Amino acid sequence: MTTATARTGVDARKILSENGALGGLVVLVVALSILAPTFLSTQNLINVGVQAAVVAVLAFGSTFVIVSGGIDLSVGSVAALSAMVGAWSSAEAGLPGPVALLLGLATGVAAGLINGAMVSFGRLPAFIATLAMLSIARGLTLVVSQGTPLATPDVVTFLGSNLVPQVPLPLLIMLVFFGITGFVLSRTYAGRSMYAIGGNEEAARLSGIDVRRQKLVIYALSGLFAAVAGMLLAGRLASAGPQAAVGYELDAIAAVVIGGASLSGGVGRAFGTLVGALVLAVLRNGLNQLQVSPFWQQVVIGVVIALAVLLDTLRRRSR
Amino acid sequence: MAELLRAEGITKRFTGALALDGVDFAVNSGEVHVLLGENGAGKSTLVKVLAGVYRPDSGSVRVADGVNLAVIYQELTLVPELSVAENLFLGRPPRRFGVVDRARMLRDAVGLLARVGLRVDPATPVKELGIAQQQMVEIARALDLNAGVLVLDEPTAVLTDTETDRLLEIMAEIRDQGVGLVFITHHLDEIRRIADRVTVLRDGRSVGVLPAGSSVEQMIELMVGRAISEQYPRRSQEPGDVLLKVDSLTRDGRFTDVSFEVRAGEVVGIAGLVGAGRTEVVRAAFGVDHYDSGHVEVAGRRLPGGDVRAAMRAGLGLVPEDRKGQGLVLTSSVGENLGLVTLRSATRAGIVDRKRQRRHADEMATALRVKTSGLDQEVRELSGGNQQKVVIGKWLLADPRVLVLDEPTRGVDVGAKVEIYELINRMTAAGRAVLLVSSDLPEVIGMSDRIVVMAHGRVAGELPARGTTQDEVMALAVQEFSA
Ligand SMILES: Nc1ncnc2c1ncn2[C@@H]1O[C@H](COP(=O)(O)OP(=O)(O)OP(=O)(O)O)[C@@H](O)[C@H]1O
Ligand SMILES: [Mg+2]
Numbered sequence: 108m109t110t111a112t113a114r115t116g117v118d119a120r121k122i123l124s125e126n127g128a129l130g131g132l133v134v135l136v137v138a139l140s141i142l143a144p145t146f147l148s149t150q151n152l153i154n155v156g157v158q159a160a161v162v163a164v165l166a167f168g169s170t171f172v173i174v175s176g177g178i179d180l181s182v183g184s185v186a187a188l189s190a191m192v193g194a195w196s197s198a199e200a201g202l203p204g205p206v207a208l209l210l211g212l213a214t215g216v217a218a219g220l221i222n223g224a225m226v227s228f229g230r231l232p233a234f235i236a237t238l239a240m241l242s243i244a245r246g247l248t249l250v251v252s253q254g255t256p257l258a259t260p261d262v263v264t265f266l267g268s269n270l271v272p273q274v275p276l277p278l279l280i281m282l283v284f285f286g287i288t289g290f291v292l293s294r295t296y297a298g299r300s301m302y303a304i305g306g307n308e309e310a311a312r313l314s315g316i317d318v319r320r321q322k323l324v325i326y327a328l329s330g331l332f333a334a335v336a337g338m339l340l341a342g343r344l345a346s347a348g349p350q351a352a353v354g355y356e357l358d359a360i361a362a363v364v365i366g367g368a369s370l371s372g373g374v375g376r377a378f379g380t381l382v383g384a385l386v387l388a389v390l391r392n393g394l395n396q397l398q399v400s401p402f403w404q405q406v407v408i409g410v411v412i413a414l415a416v417l418l419d420t421l422r423r424r425s426r
Numbered sequence: 427m428a429e430l431l432r433a434e435g436i437t438k439r440f441t442g443a444l445a446l447d448g449v450d451f452a453v454n455s456g457e458v459h460v461l462l463g464e465n466g467a468g469k470s471t472l473v474k475v476l477a478g479v480y481r482p483d484s485g486s487v488r489v490a491d492g493v494n495l496a497v498i499y500q501e502l503t504l505v506p507e508l509s510v511a512e513n514l515f516l517g518r519p520p521r522r523f524g525v526v527d528r529a530r531m532l533r534d535a536v537g538l539l540a541r542v543g544l545r546v547d548p549a550t551p552v553k554e555l556g557i558a559q560q561q562m563v564e565i566a567r568a569l570d571l572n573a574g575v576l577v578l579d580e581p582t583a584v585l586t587d588t589e590t591d592r593l594l595e596i597m598a599e600i601r602d603q604g605v606g607l608v609f610i611t612h613h614l615d616e617i618r619r620i621a622d623r624v625t626v627l628r629d630g631r632s633v634g635v636l637p638a639g640s641s642v643e644q645m646i647e648l649m650v651g652r653a654i655s656e657q658y659p660r661r662s663q664e665p666g667d668v669l670l671k672v673d674s675l676t677r678d679g680r681f682t683d684v685s686f687e688v689r690a691g692e693v694v695g696i697a698g699l700v701g702a703g704r705t706e707v708v709r710a711a712f713g714v715d716h717y718d719s720g721h722v723e724v725a726g727r728r729l730p731g732g733d734v735r736a737a738m739r740a741g742l743g744l745v746p747e748d749r750k751g752q753g754l755v756l757t758s759s760v761g762e763n764l765g766l767v768t769l770r771s772a773t774r775a776g777i778v779d780r781k782r783q784r785r786h787a788d789e790m791a792t793a794l795r796v797k798t799s800g801l802d803q804e805v806r807e808l809s810g811g812n813q814q815k816v817v818i819g820k821w822l823l824a825d826p827r828v829l830v831l832d833e834p835t836r837g838v839d840v841g842a843k844v845e846i847y848e849l850i851n852r853m854t855a856a857g858r859a860v861l862l863v864s865s866d867l868p869e870v871i872g873m874s875d876r877i878v879v880m881a882h883g884r885v886a887g888e889l890p891a892r893g894t895t896q897d898e899v900m901a902l903a904v905q906e907f908s909a
Contacts, residue, residue, distance in 0.1 A: 294778060294780065295773075296770065296773040296776055297776065299762070299769055302757070302762065303755050303762075303766055305757070307754065307756065309751060309752050310752055310753055311755065312714075312734060313714060314767045315735055315767055369757075373755065373756075373758065
């Protein structure tokens with residue numbers, strides 16, 4: 108017999124047990140505020156937020172892809188290319204800033220659509236298709252920039268600035284995209300089909316979901332989100348660099364996975380990804396505060412990723 | 427008779443449900459002990475406790491010295507990418523000088539397959555086998571373990587009569603050699619043929635033990651707590667216009683020149699042996715697989731072929747035979763799965779009307795009496811029969827003009843079957859049509875208005891369902907065609 112499950116209020120224990128990463132984040136913040144006195148300063152927390160914003164927006168896009176059972180390795184390169192196209196359009200081609208911004212975003216969508224077409228119509232494994240795009244987009248970034256950074260248009264620089272003192276716009280944009288991601292995943296046709304496709308592609312197809320078309324949508328979204336992240340990064344620095352966001356795809360994937368998504372598809376949530384991105388940003392910042400060498404930081408972050416997934420697997424198995 | 431295994435006071439609770447509540451159970455040497463109960467009664471959970479997969483919350487399992495246990499689980503455990511032989515010897519391949527001896531593995535496999543009467547090349551990848559053949563591979567593997575206790579969780583759900591007969595023969599054989607067997611099935615006639623004792627579970631409690639030779643009525647009474655007046659409550663009516671027309675459909679090497687019609691208000695059954703091409707034909711008609719010639723019409727509109735969504739738009743639906751592989755999204759909830767087919771129609775401007783989806787899912791779960799702790803429960807946690815109800819339910823919610831059901835009541839208990847049949851009646855009464863593919867002959871005969879019998883990829887003949895005997899159907903099903 109079915110019984111409607113009553114929606115209880117906020118149950119802290121339940122939230123923590125369902126989001127292992129959130130517990131980790133809390134522990135991390137508490138430990139750092141004891142170990143590094145400057146960690147809790149307003150300025151530092153804002154820095155953490157801004158650092159998290161770029162990775163979080165990238166990771167939200169990757170969440171769509173990973174929930175649907177795919178992977179997108181190209182997001183770092185696509186972010187750099189989109190920002191570069193935006194900067195080039197205004198600095199070199201002399202187009203107005205807003206137009207340049209739109210062209211940059213369109214670049215991201217186009218790269219995503221090509222990924223999607225390679226995966227769904229070309230039947231390439233997502234890993235291969237997006238690995239190719241990783242190289243293509245980075246190469247095009249170098250071609251467009253001729254190897255030198257270009258100044259971003261004002262509108263893009265504004266995206267990276269503070270709205271009022273102490274309130275960085277990237278942080279707000281991150282929250283907006285968190286909201287959009289949650290909405291897309293839980294309320295829209297595209298989002299619900301992502302779970303179905305990732306959980307069982309054949310069952311999704313036999314239930315009438317247009318799997319190929321949805322994959323185009325999914326990779327296009329990932330490309331769009333990558334472009335936004337690229338703009339945030341470039342805006343913060345007021346310039347688009349040819350080597351910007353190198354390796355960010357791995358941070359994005361790590362954030363999604365730390366947030367509890369499964370790389371085999373069908374599982375993942377916007378909130379988890381947000382927490383995952385915050386964990387990475389807090390960890391990086393904290394290690395800096397503690398003056399751990401960047402070499403060791405790499406090692407620590409790798410260990411954390413492995414631990415997060417291990418704990419998650421154990422938790423699932425024990426149920 | 428020596429006791430091989432004894433479980434006492436087994437209690438197992440899952441979040442949200444008490445699956446077993448103080449169950450006692452024992453297996454003697456040389457007996458077939460049947461576990462009977464409705465979907466979700468706790469049979470598979472008990473099996474997993476016996477096998478040590480689950481630790482009970484309380485109670486104990488004791489096994490006699492030197493006795494080992496082999497289990498055929500309800501959900502298949504074969505590795506699809508590996509060959510039949512590799513699966514048969516998974517984790518224990520024959521070795522020579524530390525290297526897998528492939529030649530010997532293939533040779534030994536032939537013997538094992540012959541024992542269960544399965545004629546396939548042991549080098550075939552398992553994913554190319556039908557689900558019944560996969561089940562026979564599972565059985566062959568378990569038999570080769572020469573265990574003192576063999577547990578079979580619904581092995582016959584996916585088998586046809588011939589294969590079931592062979593399995594029951596083998597079971598009787600090893601019983602005489604002193605093996606203790608635990609057998610789960612929803613086919614009461616099989617229990618009558620082979621059981622030495624029947625333990626009946628209801629809602630996680632053992633409600634009684636019946637001796638060999640108990641009547642079907644006694645079993646049902648104890649299992650569901652009431653009598654079932656009519657097992658096949660088909661209410662026929664005057665057929666209307668042709669809703670589905672399959673015309674000379676051919677796929678080279680699979681099926682040839684298949685034609686039949688289904689009219690509004692009709693249930694047309696498709697009977698035949700495993701390998702007769704029934705599933706292939708309905709999959710092709712629905713656009714899942716391609717076909718080489720012929721065509722399919724729904725309500726007079728010709729389908730483009732190879733296009734599931736076009737078939738759905740025209741009003742066709744298909745409940746596939748393999749619930750785990752093709753029916754369910756196991757990582758999603760019960761509610762989500764029930765709403766999958768109607769997802770598109772519940773979407774306005776890209777946004778899903780989730781309230782409506784949940785309301786409909788809730789109604790369907792109630793109508794089919796899906797045993798679940800709620801719509802948010804993951805569908806993988808449901809018992810096998812309840813998962814099957816979800817696969818049927820999502821299509822019933824879409825209310826297609828013609829619904830093709832491929833082995834719809836596989837693993838469903840006797841009571842719930844009747845509920846599914848009543849929903850079929852409701853569909854046809856509303857002018858819909860049903861095409862019923864089933865290996866369960868009494869079901870095809872009992873629930874259809876007409877029966878199309880297939881053999882070797884062709885239509886061997888058509889029979890009216892009323893008054894037709896199983897023998898008449900079988901006579902057509904084994905028909906040979908001259909090439
Ligand atoms: N892993 C699990 N998590 C939560 N609930 C579970 C889990 N496994 C089983 N259950 C619940 O325990 C009950 C008994 O399930 P079980 O699979 O033992 O039924 P069954 O008698 O084998 O039914 P069927 O005839 O349909 O196979 C069901 O209500 C089921 O939903
Ligand atoms: Mg079961």
